[in-house]
Each structure stands twice: as structure tokens, then as C-alpha cells.
Amino acid sequence: MSTLIKADATGAVTLPAELCRAAGVEPGTDLVAEVQAGRIVLEPARPSLAERIAARARGLPQETLDRLPADGASQHDHYIYGTPKRPE
Secondary structure: OOOOOOOOOOOOOOOOHHHHHHHOOOOOOOEEEEEEOOEEEEEEOOOOHHHHHHHHHHOOOHHHHHOOOOOOOOOHHHHHHOOOOOOO
């Protein structure tokens, strides 16, 4: 599908709804715009690293979560580096 569009006086471009629908872009979708070899390329925004980690953590089975130490945050040096535990 090819559609001719114009940038307005400020340089902004509005994509026609039918073009967005043809590309599978729903209203309200966040897009990332990049210039690649002199072309403007739009792609759906990907989740951030923190969002991807949180999503994976939510998918962990309960038995895995039950094995995690309860004092992991306060004793992180012990669990990461093997230093002696700090007194509580």
C-alpha cells in the first residue's frame, strides 16, 4: 500500500488511519521512529529492560519464589559476593 502524505509547516507528519490499520498499528500504540539510510522507519516500541525483567519474574512458578531468601535485599553482598552476613 502506498499513500502520498505531506509534512505540515512545522515538519509534522500525520499518517492516515487506513495506512496504520494496514500496518496493524492500533490507536494509542507507542511507536519508535528511526532514520535508516535516509528513510524514516517506524516500529512498535519494545518494553524496557526493567519491564521485561518484571514480566519474567511474574512468570516464575511459586515453588521457585519460595526458595528465594527472605533477607535477599538486606544481605545482597552475602548472596552475590559470598561475604559474611551482616548482623540484623
